[in-house]
Structures are given as structure tokens and as C-alpha cells.
Amino acid sequence: MKKYCLFLFLLLLSKLVPAQSSSLEELPLPVLKHKLAESKTDTGRVQLQLALGRVILDRPGNGKEQLDSAFLLAAQAARLSRKVNYIYGTINAMILSALCWNKKGNPEKGFQTAQQTLAFAKKVNSSFGIAESYIVMGHHYDVSKLDGLNKRRKYNNKAIAIFRRDRMMLRLASLLKDDAELLVLAQRKTEAVKLLFESLNIAKSIGYKRIHSIYWLIGRTSNEMGDFPNAIKYNLLAIRTAKEVSDTTLQLCSIYHTMAVTYSSMNDYSRAIPYSLLALGIARHYKNKDYIATVSMVLATAYTHIKRPDKSLALLYEISKNCKTDLEKLGVTNNLLTNLSYAKQFSIAEKYAREVRRLLTKISANNYELFRASYAALAQYCLKTGQYAKARKYNDRYAELVKSINSASEIRVTEQTSYELDSINGNYKSAIGHYMAAQRIKDSVDNITKAYQVAVLEIENETKKKNEHIETLTKEAQTKDNLLKRNQLIQKMVVAGSLLLLIITMLIYSRYRLKQKTNYKLKLSQRELDQKNIYLEALNIDQVKLIKEKEWLIKEVHHRVKNNLQLVTSLLYSQSVYLNDPAAVLAIQDSLRRMQAMSLIHQKLYKDENTTTIAMAEYITDLVRYLHESFDTDNRIIFEQTVEDIELDVSQAIPLGLIFTESIVNAIKYAFLNGRKGRVFISLQHDGDDHLLLKISDNGIGLPEGFETRERNSLGLDLMEGLASQLRGSFDIQNDNGVHIKIRFAILKK
Numbered sequence: 001m002k003k004y005c006l007f008l009f010l011l012l013l014s015k016l017v018p019a020q021s022s023s024l025e026e027l028p029l030p031v032l033k034h035k036l037a038e039s040k041t042d043t044g045r046v047q048l049q050l051a052l053g054r055v056i057l058d059r060p061g062n063g064k065e066q067l068d069s070a071f072l073l074a075a076q077a078a079r080l081s082r083k084v085n086y087i088y089g090t091i092n093a094m095i096l097s098a099l100c101w102n103k104k105g106n107p108e109k110g111f112q113t114a115q116q117t118l119a120f121a122k123k124v125n126s127s128f129g130i131a132e133s134y135i136v137m138g139h140h141y142d143v144s145k146l147d148g149l150n151k152r153r154k155y156n157n158k159a160i161a162i163f164r165r166d167r168m169m170l171r172l173a174s175l176l177k178d179d180a181e182l183l184v185l186a187q188r189k190t191e192a193v194k195l196l197f198e199s200l201n202i203a204k205s206i207g208y209k210r211i212h213s214i215y216w217l218i219g220r221t222s223n224e225m226g227d228f229p230n231a232i233k234y235n236l237l238a239i240r241t242a243k244e245v246s247d248t249t250l251q252l253c254s255i256y257h258t259m260a261v262t263y264s265s266m267n268d269y270s271r272a273i274p275y276s277l278l279a280l281g282i283a284r285h286y287k288n289k290d291y292i293a294t295v296s297m298v299l300a301t302a303y304t305h306i307k308r309p310d311k312s313l314a315l316l317y318e319i320s321k322n323c324k325t326d327l328e329k330l331g332v333t334n335n336l337l338t339n340l341s342y343a344k345q346f347s348i349a350e351k352y353a354r355e356v357r358r359l360l361t362k363i364s365a366n367n368y369e370l371f372r373a374s375y376a377a378l379a380q381y382c383l384k385t386g387q388y389a390k391a392r393k394y395n396d397r398y399a400e401l402v403k404s405i406n407s408a409s410e411i412r413v414t415e416q417t418s419y420e421l422d423s424i425n426g427n428y429k430s431a432i433g434h435y436m437a438a439q440r441i442k443d444s445v446d447n448i449t450k451a452y453q454v455a456v457l458e459i460e461n462e463t464k465k466k467n468e469h470i471e472t473l474t475k476e477a478q479t480k481d482n483l484l485k486r487n488q489l490i491q492k493m494v495v496a497g498s499l500l501l502l503i504i505t506m507l508i509y510s511r512y513r514l515k516q517k518t519n520y521k522l523k524l525s526q527r528e529l530d531q532k533n534i535y536l537e538a539l540n541i542d543q544v545k546l547i548k549e550k551e552w553l554i555k556e557v558h559h560r561v562k563n564n565l566q567l568v569t570s571l572l573y574s575q576s577v578y579l580n581d582p583a584a585v586l587a588i589q590d591s592l593r594r595m596q597a598m599s600l601i602h603q604k605l606y607k608d609e610n611t612t613t614i615a616m617a618e619y620i621t622d623l624v625r626y627l628h629e630s631f632d633t634d635n636r637i638i639f640e641q642t643v644e645d646i647e648l649d650v651s652q653a654i655p656l657g658l659i660f661t662e663s664i665v666n667a668i669k670y671a672f673l674n675g676r677k678g679r680v681f682i683s684l685q686h687d688g689d690d691h692l693l694l695k696i697s698d699n700g701i702g703l704p705e706g707f708e709t710r711e712r713n714s715l716g717l718d719l720m721e722g723l724a725s726q727l728r729g730s731f732d733i734q735n736d737n738g739v740h741i742k743i744r745f746a747i748l749k750k
Contacts, residue, residue: 024051026210029059041080046089049077053096057103070100091121091129098136111140127166131159135175143185153182173202177214189221190455196221197463212241216255222456223262226449230456231262250291253282257295260302269302276302293319293328297335309343330359330370334377341381353381372401372410379417392421408448412441614653616684617643623660624682631668636675642683646692649748655723656694656743662716663696663741671700671739678738687744694743703735 024032024047032052039045053073056066074096081089094117101110114136121129138155141148156179163172176199183192200214219234238255256279263272276299283291296315303312316336323329333355340349356374363370375398382391399414415438422431579588624639648656664680672678680698687693717733720741724731729745 024048025054027051027055029055041084043081043084043086043089046077046080046084046086046093049073049080050089050092050096053077054099057096057099067100067104070096070103074100087124087126088128091117091126091132094120095132095136099139102136102139107140111137114140127162128168128171131162131168131171134159134162143182146186149182149186153179156182169202169206170208173199173206173208176202177217180217184217184221184224189225190452193218193221193456194459197459201463201466209241210245210247212238212245212247212255213251215241216251216258219255219262220258222452223258223265225452226265226445227453227456228262228266230453232259235259235262248282250282250286250288253279253286253291253295256282257291257298260295260298264298264302267305269305272302273299273306289322293322293332297332300335300339304339304342307343309339309345312339312343326359326362327367327370330356330363330374333359334370334373337377337381341377341384344384346381346385349381349385353378368401368405372398375401376410376413383417383420388421388424391417395421408441408445412438412445415441613647613649616646616648616653616656617641619653619657620660620682620684623657624664627661627664627668631665636677637668637672638677638679640679640681642681642685644685646684646686648692652727652745652748655726656745659694659720659723659743660696662720666716667696667698667700667739671698671702673701676700691744691746694745695741697738697740699738702738703733 027035029052032048032055036045036048036052039048050073053070056073057070059066074093077089077096078093080086081093094113098110098113098117101107101113114133118130118133118137121127121133134155138152141151143149143152156175160172160175160179162168163175176195180192180195180199183189183195196214196218200211200218203211203214215234215238219231219238222228222234223231235255235258239252239259242252242255256275260272260275260279263269263275276295279295280292280299283295296319300312300315303309303315313336316332316339320329320332320336323332333352337349337352337356340346340352356378360371360374365371375394379391379394379398382388382394395414395417399411399418402410402414415434419431419434419438422428422434620641620643624641628637628639660682664682667680671680678698678700680696683693683695685693720743721731724743724745727743727745729743732742734740734742
């Protein structure tokens with residue numbers, strides 16, 4: 001379970017984002033907003049817009065408002081950059097736009113935008129723009145797959161070559177760190193550490209202070225390799241450096257958590273707990289659900305091992321309340337089962353063992369990590385409760401998965417479990433075989449760890465020698481340069497002295513004339529700028545006024561349409577009182593319900609801020625309530641709704657509402673005769689990216705015999721077919737243990 005919790009956290013942190021493109025991105029969000037509000041219309045404003053867009057985009061979460069703000073800042077920076085002919089700003093604005101598309105979940109659009117940026121950068125001969133375009137193009141590929149990871153590294157290496165050539169040292173250090181993370185994911189950890197030390201060395205050489213993320217990556221990699229002393233050493237350096245630069249973000253949470261995982265891996269749980277608590281405090285401060293869950297599970301395991309199962313269970317129960325999906329539930333349930341088994345609370349653990357088995361049937365077989373964790377937890381539980389046959393079954397499944405990914409440490413666990421099971425069953429020959437296999441794996445892992453420790457030591461020594469050599473060469477070059485400069489100075493002093501007076505005189509006169517011309521031009525420019533500002537302010541006021549008037553007029557139109565529909569409804573209702581013909585009364589009542597369906601739409605448009613679209617989930621709920629109440633079914637009919645959070649244009653919402661009304665009315669009137677009870681099922685969901693599918697079904701008596709073959713004489717069905725055609729959709733009605741109506745139509749593109 002420790003391995004599973006560490007995997008969750010590493011997966012959470014492996015969603016790589018581009019490194020900072022300027023020091024402005026290190027400023028807090030409120031400071032950036034304040035600086036932007038006070039900035040002038042120049043390149044400085046462009047840099048602030050880009051920095052603010054990056055900071056907003058890199059914040060946790062993926063909300064629409066967050067993405068819209070980043071997109072808007074990218075567009076504003078692009079416009080201003082073109083206006084002041086600022087190529088650097090234009091390129092970075094395009095890069096920010098590509099990153100926004102990636103975060104929005106449209107990597108294809110992000111890749112296309114990065115390609116456009118690359119073409120523009122090549123056109124203006126910007127090596128910086130070419131390198132940054134390569135980096136973002138690499139983000140098109142999924143690093144969870146080896147092929148995608150290699151392709152992203154290919155683009156990264158193109159950018160690294162450019163940064164090395166042009167001596168862009170800060171970007172080089174950042175990209176080396178990112179490439180090292182990719183190597184860690186590819187299990188090439190010694191190579192990764194070598195890159196991390198190079199990144200660290202470059203950052204130190206240029207005086208860059210925020211190097212705690214590099215220390216942390218070295219510590220994290222060392223922990224994965226079983227080199228716990230180096231893991232603790234570099235994580236402590238990361239903590240110290242983070243405090244020096246006052247970083248209290250989720251990055252510090254990651255560092256504290258890695259320290260806790262390292263101590264847990266060493267079975268020193270009492271030292272792990274304080275770091276887990278620090279990490280949990282930061283995660284709760286930022287209200288990050290994923291971080292809270294992962295840190296809590298490691299902390300719960302530590303509490304269990306120091307014989308505080310009460311605290312462990314309290315933590316796990318707390319995070320289980322926030323689990324929404326089966327995947328989240330299974331992760332927490334596995335942890336509960338493992339901790340309860342370790343604490344020997346088998347009566348409680350049995351419930352969670354059943355829950356693990358149930359949830360395993362609900363998740364994809366491709367989710368190897370959860371299956372591994374589940375089989376490991378079930379195997380240990382069954383072993384400790386004497387269910388040896390089941391323990392062997394789950395251990396064999398666990399072994400099959402870990403052998404497929406060649407996870408040595410977990411293979412050793414399965415061999416140890418097989419040894420215990422064979423010993424219990426008296427199969428000592430097989431038990432000895434498993435025991436020897438476990439020992440061979442342990443020796444192999446220890447050898448790998450030792451080889452890694454030697455490699456790190458060699459890298460550290462090599463880095464130290466390089467630094468000393470560079471320092472020696474720098475001092476020698478500085479001495480020679482000082483001597484050369486002194487000789488050149490002596491040679492030039494005679495010539496400089498004779499020309500100095502003449503140059504000063506000419507310079508003073510030239511500066512005087514230039515100042516006069518500049519002052520005159522500045523006065524003209526200021527006057528012109530003041531006039532333009534006055535005109536723009538007046539134009540802006542007029543535009544705001546027109547927009548408000550337009551919004552008011554639209555709301556007023558919807559309000560009056562709603563009132564007119566209600567007036568027509570009242571007139572129809574009054575007329576029905578004086579009619580004796582039941583068919584006429586029924587026709588008027590049907591018309592009343594149709595009018596109410598349209599009136600309800602205009603009422604929502606009048607009340608909501610959005611005057612062009614209708615939230616269908618809320619609308620359908622209100623319409624069902626109205627139809628249910630108008631027929632007074634005495635709760636004989638139960639309505640079950642599955643409606644996505646969809647907003648439709650009013651031109652589609654009205655015909656769809658009328659179709660819905662006709663279908664529900666027919667179901668209420670004809671499907672459940674003679675006091676029969678039943679259910680009506682309502683569904684409105686996406687059918688592909690561009691279409692919606694409305695389903696209305698009942699489990700009533702169905703259509704009359706031969707209804708589908710004989711000529712219809714139904715205004716309601718004709719109306720539904722006509723409205724479906726108006727939606728440019730298809731209408732289908734089937735009779736199968738009830739009536740089933742399907743309408744599929746294309747979503748109106750705005």
C-alpha cells in the first residue's frame with residue numbers, strides 16, 4: 001500500500017507544465033494584477049499580461065473562468081504586441097494560447113497553435129520562439145505511454161540544443177529539470193539525476209534562488225531507488241531552500257510528503273508523521289482534493305504502524321466522504337482494508353474486503369495500479385484471517401501483474417507471501433524456493449541501490465571538479481583580461497585626452513539641440529494622445545450604455561412574450577369553461593399545456609442573466625412538475641430523469657419543450673389506465689460531439705394493436721414529427737412493453 005500511495009502522488013506530480021518564462025511569474029497573483037492595472041501601454045504591460053496569464057493557468061483546477069481569463073490575457077498581449085511591434089510578446093502570447101488549449105483538453109488545437117508559433121518564429125528568426133514552440137509541441141504527447149514520452153523528449157532536446165547554443169541559461173536549467181522528470185517516468189533514473197545536477201549547477205551559476213524543486217526531484221528519485229540517506233539529504237535541502245525563497249505552495253507540500261514517504265519506506269513512522277502533517281496542512285489550505293487524499297493515506301498508514309488505528313481510521317473515513325468515482329472509492333477502500341488488517345481488526349476489515357471485491361468489478365481492467373493494490377490488500381487480509389486458498393488466488397493475480405511491469409520490490413512481496421502460504425500448507429520445498437527467490441530479488445535491489453549511490457557520488461564529484469575547474473579558468477581569464485585592459489587604457493589615454501574636450505563640446509551642443517526637438521515632439525504626441533483618450537473614453541461609455549440597453553430590451557421582450565402567452569392561456573381557459581364538447585375542451589387543454597411549455601422558457605429567459613440559452617436540466621424538471629401537478633396523478637407515476645447539464649439556444653429549446661410536453665402528456669393519459677402505476681423514463685444526453693438524444697419511455701400498456709401499420713390520426717404525433725423536422729432531427733417511436741420515443745438532433749452552433 002505504501003508503494004500504491006507513492007505512485008498516486010508521483011502520478012499527480014508528473015503532469016508536467018512548462019517552466020517559468022520570466023521572473024514576473026514568481027510574483028503573487030494580487031501583486032501582478034496591481035502592477036498590470038497601473039502599467040502603461042508598452043512592452044512592460046505585455047510582459048505583465050503574459051506573466052499573469054501563466055500564473056492563472058498554472059493554478060490548480062481547470063475551471064472555465066480560469067481558462068477564459070488566460071485566453072483573454074493571451075489575446076490582449078497579442079494585440080498590444082502587434083501594435084508596438086514587440087516580437088517577443090507576440091511569440092509568448094501565441095505560446096500562452098497554445099497552453100490554454102492544452103489545459104482545456106484540446107491538445108490538437110494546442111499543437112496547431114504551437115506549429116503556427118514555430119512558423120512565425122522561423123519567419124522572424126527568433127531562436128527563443130523556435131525553442132519555446134518545440135517545448136509546447138511536445139506537450140501534445142501523453143507521457144504515460146513510452147512512445148509519447150520519447151516524442152516529448154525529442155522536442156525538448158531540440159529546445160535544449162537552442163538554449164545551450166544561445167546561452168539562455170535560466171530556460172536551459174528549467175528545461176533540463178523537466179527533461180529529467182521525463183527520464184524518471186521512463187525508469188532511467190541515473191540519467192535523470194545527472195541532468196538534475198547539471199540543472200542545479202547552471203541555476204546556481206546564474207544566481208537563481210528557486211532551486212528547491214531540483215533538490216526535491218533528486219531526493220524523490222533517490223527514494224524510488226532505495227537510497228534513503230540521499231533522499232533525506234536532498235529533501236532537507238529542498239525544504240531549507242523553499243523557506244529561503246518563502247515558497248509555501250503545493251510544491252512545499254510535495255517536498256514534505258516525499259520526506260514522509262522516505263521515512264515510511266525506512267519503517268521509521270514516528271519521523272514520517274510530522275512531515276505528513278505539514279504536507280496535509282498545506283493541501284487543506286489550498287483545498288486540493290487529490291493532494292489531501294494522497295497525503296492522508298500515507299499518514300493513516302503511519303498512524304496504524306505506531307498503534308494509533310483510531311487516528312488512521314478517522315483520516316480515511318474523512319477522505320472517503322469526498323470520493324465521487326469508483327476509482328477514488330477503491331483507492332481509499334484498499335487503504336482501509338490494509339490498515340485494518342495490519343491492526344488485526346478483522347471483523348471490520350471483512351466489510352471492506354467485500355467492498356474491494358465489488359468495486360473491482362466496476363473499474364476497467366486496464367487500471368493496473370488499482371488492481372495491483374487491491375490484490376495485494378486482499379492477499380494479505382486473507383492470509384492473516386486464515387483464508388489460505390483465497391490468499392493464494394489473490395497473491396497469484398498480484399504476482400502476474402507486477403511481473404508484467406518487472407517491479408522488483410513488489411515481486412519480492414509476492415514471493416514472500418507465497419513462502420508463507422507454502423510453509424503453512426507444509427509444502428516446504430516450494431516454500432524454500434520462494435524464500436530463495438525473495439532473497440535474490442532483495443540482493444538485486446540492494447545492488448541496484450548501491451550502484452545508484454555510487455553513480456550519485458560520482459556525479460557529485462564530477463560536478464564539483466567541473467565547478468573548481470571553471471572557477472580556476474575564470475580567475476585566470478580575469479587576471480589576463482585585467483592586464484590587457486590596463487595596457488590598452490595606457491595606450492588610449494593620450495589619444496583620448498586630446499579628443500576629450502572637442503567631443504564633450506560637440507556632445508553638449510548636440511544634446512541641447514536634440515532635447516529641444518524631443519520636447520517639441522513630446523508636446524505634440526501628448527496633445528494627440530490626450531485627444532485620443534478623451535474620444536476613447538466617450539466611445540467606451542456609449543458602448544457600455546448600448547450593451548445595457550440591449551440586454552434590458554431582450555429581457556423586456558421575453559417578459560412581454562411570457563405575459564402575452566399567459567394572457568392567451570387565460571383566454572383559452574376561460575373559453576373552455578363555456579364549451580360542452582369534451583373533444584373541444586381536451587383540445588384546448590392540450591393547447592394550454594403547450595402554451596405553458598413555451599411560457600416557461602420565456603419566463604426563464606426573463607429571470608436569468610443569460611437571455612439566449614436555456615438550462616435544459618432545470619427546464620425539464622420544472623416542466624415535469626407542472627405536467628404532474630396538472631394531471632393530479634396521485635403519485636401513481638414516477639418520473640426518472642437523466643438530463644445532462646446542457647444549455648440550448650431558445651430556437652431549439654422551444655420545439656424540444658413542445659415535443660417533451662406531448663410525449664409526457666400522452667404517457668400520463670394513455671399509458672397507465674384504470675389507476676395503474678408505472679414509471680416514465682426521461683433522458684437527454686450527448687450522442688457524439690455534435691448531437692443530442694432525447695429519450696422518453698414508459699412501462700405502460702403501449703400503443704394500440706396495429707397502431708404502427710394503420711394510418712395515424714393524431715395531432716400530437718404529427719406535431720412531434722413536425723417539431724423534430726424543425727430541429728433537423730429524426731423522430732422514432734417504438735412499442736415494446738411500453739412506448740419508447742427517441743429524437744436525435746444536431747446541436748445548434750453559435
